[in-house]
Amino acid sequence: MLWKEAGCTAELDYTEQTSWLLFLKYLDGLEQDRADEAALDGKSYRFILDEPYRWEQWAAPTGSDGQIDHNRALTGDDLRDFVND
Numbered sequence: 001m002l003w004k005e006a007g008c009t010a011e012l013d014y015t016e017q018t019s020w021l022l023f024l025k026y027l028d029g030l031e032q033d034r035a036d037e038a039a040l041d042g043k044s045y046r047f048i049l050d051e052p053y054r055w056e057q058w059a060a061p062t063g064s065d066g067q068i069d070h071n072r073a074l075t076g077d078d079l080r081d082f083v084n085d
Contacts, residue, residue: 028055058082 031047031054038045051057058079061072074082
């Protein structure tokens with residue numbers, strides 16, 4: 001959901017924020033691919049971002065069944081507080 005703020009009249013006003021979210025999602029996928037490749041080679045891999053800040057932890061956490069756990073995903077005030085802090 002894009003919040004309407006003073007001076008923002010169209011979706012193009014949110015290009016910067018949308019680009020940042022897409023980058024975070026891409027980074028998470030890239031990091032996971034690199035970790036998987038390292039595991040297949042018997043090597044360890046050190047993620048760039050600590051676990052609490054990875055996309056899969058705050059934006060799209062999954063349960064044991066592999067489905068998104070909507071109860072753990074940050075939304076609303078919790079998401080705002082996470083980003084601000």
